[in-house]
Amino acid sequence: MRAERIYRALGLGLLLALGAAGQARAADPRDTALEGWLAELERALPRDAQSFSPEANEQLAKAASAIEQWAALAGWVENANSTQTLVAVRRLLSAKSRVDRLLDATLEGRRQFAALDRNSLERDALRAYLTTTNQLIDLSGRLRYLQVDLLNSALPQLSRQPGDFARLLDLLIAQRSTVGAYLLSQQLLQPAALPQAQPPEQSRERRTLRQRITANRPIIGQPNPAVSDRLLELARVAPDAALLPQLVDALDDGRLSPDMTIAVAETIRRVGLPQEPRPGTTDESELPPITPRELYDYVSRVPESRLSGPWRGRRRELLAWLGKFVREGVTEGRYSLGSFEVQPGDWLLMRNPSPYNLFTDLSPGLFTHVGVVALERGSDGVQRMVLVDLPERGSSIPATNVETYLMRTLHYCFLRHPDPQVAAAMGRAAAEAIGNESQFDLNFRTDRVTALAADSLKGQKVHTYCAGLLLLCALKSSAPRDDFFPIAEFPAGGRTTANLAQLGLSIGDNFISPTGAMFSQKLQLVGRREPMYDPRREVEEAIFDHFAQLLAVQTLAPSTNLFQALRLKMAEAAKENALLAQALAKAAQVNAETDLVSAAKAAAVVETLDEIAYSCSGDCLDARDSLRAGPLEAMASAGYEAEDIAAARAYRQRHAELYQKISGRTITPRRLRISLVDYYIALGKKELERRFFRQGEADGASAGDASGEQPTQP
Numbered sequence: 001m002r003a004e005r006i007y008r009a010l011g012l013g014l015l016l017a018l019g020a021a022g023q024a025r026a027a028d029p030r031d032t033a034l035e036g037w038l039a040e041l042e043r044a045l046p047r048d049a050q051s052f053s054p055e056a057n058e059q060l061a062k063a064a065s066a067i068e069q070w071a072a073l074a075g076w077v078e079n080a081n082s083t084q085t086l087v088a089v090r091r092l093l094s095a096k097s098r099v100d101r102l103l104d105a106t107l108e109g110r111r112q113f114a115a116l117d118r119n120s121l122e123r124d125a126l127r128a129y130l131t132t133t134n135q136l137i138d139l140s141g142r143l144r145y146l147q148v149d150l151l152n153s154a155l156p157q158l159s160r161q162p163g164d165f166a167r168l169l170d171l172l173i174a175q176r177s178t179v180g181a182y183l184l185s186q187q188l189l190q191p192a193a194l195p196q197a198q199p200p201e202q203s204r205e206r207r208t209l210r211q212r213i214t215a216n217r218p219i220i221g222q223p224n225p226a227v228s229d230r231l232l233e234l235a236r237v238a239p240d241a242a243l244l245p246q247l248v249d250a251l252d253d254g255r256l257s258p259d260m261t262i263a264v265a266e267t268i269r270r271v272g273l274p275q276e277p278r279p280g281t282t283d284e285s286e287l288p289p290i291t292p293r294e295l296y297d298y299v300s301r302v303p304e305s306r307l308s309g310p311w312r313g314r315r316r317e318l319l320a321w322l323g324k325f326v327r328e329g330v331t332e333g334r335y336s337l338g339s340f341e342v343q344p345g346d347w348l349l350m351r352n353p354s355p356y357n358l359f360t361d362l363s364p365g366l367f368t369h370v371g372v373v374a375l376e377r378g379s380d381g382v383q384r385m386v387l388v389d390l391p392e393r394g395s396s397i398p399a400t401n402v403e404t405y406l407m408r409t410l411h412y413c414f415l416r417h418p419d420p421q422v423a424a425a426m427g428r429a430a431a432e433a434i435g436n437e438s439q440f441d442l443n444f445r446t447d448r449v450t451a452l453a454a455d456s457l458k459g460q461k462v463h464t465y466c467a468g469l470l471l472l473c474a475l476k477s478s479a480p481r482d483d484f485f486p487i488a489e490f491p492a493g494g495r496t497t498a499n500l501a502q503l504g505l506s507i508g509d510n511f512i513s514p515t516g517a518m519f520s521q522k523l524q525l526v527g528r529r530e531p532m533y534d535p536r537r538e539v540e541e542a543i544f545d546h547f548a549q550l551l552a553v554q555t556l557a558p559s560t561n562l563f564q565a566l567r568l569k570m571a572e573a574a575k576e577n578a579l580l581a582q583a584l585a586k587a588a589q590v591n592a593e594t595d596l597v598s599a600a601k602a603a604a605v606v607e608t609l610d611e612i613a614y615s616c617s618g619d620c621l622d623a624r625d626s627l628r629a630g631p632l633e634a635m636a637s638a639g640y641e642a643e644d645i646a647a648a649r650a651y652r653q654r655h656a657e658l659y660q661k662i663s664g665r666t667i668t669p670r671r672l673r674i675s676l677v678d679y680y681i682a683l684g685k686k687e688l689e690r691r692f693f694r695q696g697e698a699d700g701a702s703a704g705d706a707s708g709e710q711p712t713q714p
Helices: 002-009 013-020 029-044 054-074 082-115 120-158 162-174 178-185 209-214 225-237 241-253 258-272 292-300 311-328 402-408 420-433 466-475 496-502 535-553 562-576 578-588 596-627 642-654 656-663 669-692
Strands: 347-351 369-377 383-388 399-401 411-416 438-440 462-464 524-528
Touching (some): 225 258, 241 402, 258 311, 292 311, 420 466, 578 596
Antiparallel strands (some): 411 524
16 A cells, blocks of 8 residues: 555554554544654753753754654645545644744743853853754744645645535634645635645745746636635735735736625735835836735726625725825834734844854854844835845945845844834934945954944945944944843854955954844844745755855865956956956945955855855755656646756656656655755755865864765665
């Protein structure tokens, strides 16, 4: 039996033993095991700051791995009836809710560390806490990913019977499932025809083979008002920006009833209506799915005479609100991002795969970049809630509509100072800095911003790095620095500092990182994005972390391509040629006063590292899609292009054993994903070592999984 093969492949002989014993009426062992490991996770989770330790993290890692494994089995619904499928959905929703509650409690416990004694034990506990938090974030994201797979499998079956579909909706609404809201929002016009949906995690420009043929799939069927109303209720109780494209598609289609058109428009407002783009915005990636002006047009085209009962009044109220939003923008000092609101002075902490996560002694870092929320009145007279940050590229401080900025990351949170006057002062400082000349500090110093604390920031050059902008805004308030950054940070040990010095980089005194703000006893966590898992992200993060680990124990000896070598020579020549320096700075999109030699050296490393990580992560996803795309001879008729078919053939040759297993259905999709992720992580590590490090110069130190093992065929 296929189920038996899968159980044996997962090492889950318990299920077979129970089946052989004839215990068909006993409690489902999947429930028993999943519940047991969730309880073990709770027991292993420290309750106070001093209890965080590597030993506790080992127990947590064991429990987290078992929970994901059993959750995958609990979500296996092949050959299940509708009742069993609904039970499986309930299992996974409940498990993730439980893990999320533990994550919330752990995040709240971050405040305890500022009160500890400043000794080595405190640093060990801090690092263990960061590892614990990362483990819970990762587990929550993986459980969400499993929900996507489960619901994609369950929807075709449960949609056949209205009663089953209604029970599924009730369950998703009760659990406020954002995954359910995302997947089912696509069915506003077709509740009886449920195509396979894409995981919400896939948000980058690189499109997989499957995405290229499903991007323009036609909508079929007719909207069912009763079901659509329940779908909108789900969207309202589980708001997420990922819902907006589907809601806008429903408006565009033109088949919604007048009442339902108003209901969809109200739901868009509840989910978080994007602001009007800032004047001069031309980048299509920064244009929202819908603007206030466009939504106003949709609503105004619905004749009031065609609306029933209370919908007439709701249309009038919506038009009044939209009209003011179009003319004036944000007028109430807060802006809704669905499940929470942001205000001027809030701090955004965001996390993307990056080698910087391990560059300080507070590692692994939770966040890699930051920004401050501010109110900005544009040249069109409209006031917007924007995010102000200091990126590595550019020579002036940009501002971006806050909801647009959030599309750049899968993981973020917002912090707020409880004193309204302090928060307002930081918001004003961020607004004053918009458009100012900036220079990214390759030495990561904070002392330069203290000189700007006393005067207005208007017209002032800001020379610091991303977290330094947080400190600058904090210094413009009346609150002490310890309100924001109570714990000192230092460079990572080993050879990290010496290797960075080769590139002209250093970690300055009084250094602060984006993660450091999390330990503030004052700052309140007012909103965060639900953690998401992406196989590409796992590959990239493992490769970046490997680079940082080797940086501590080996000698950096980067190899450069012809372009990078030429750029470095020109940067060296520019020391004696002001015109050349200006031209190079403009071409590199950095401030003209930047140390161009250091910038060229750092850029060569970052470019190569990014090339390795992103190439491996993209190949991992394309390989998975190629192995699951079906017979090659059927791909052309399914819409694949010749280059896609050729790529699929190449991936199947590279992963011949895996392809045989997935074709014979002797391996689960999860095990396929794990095997491919492991393969491309190993491939990326080996290439990284070849491009950056001399082998055998580790001074007897160990970098953990930094041995550069050859990738083996999974």
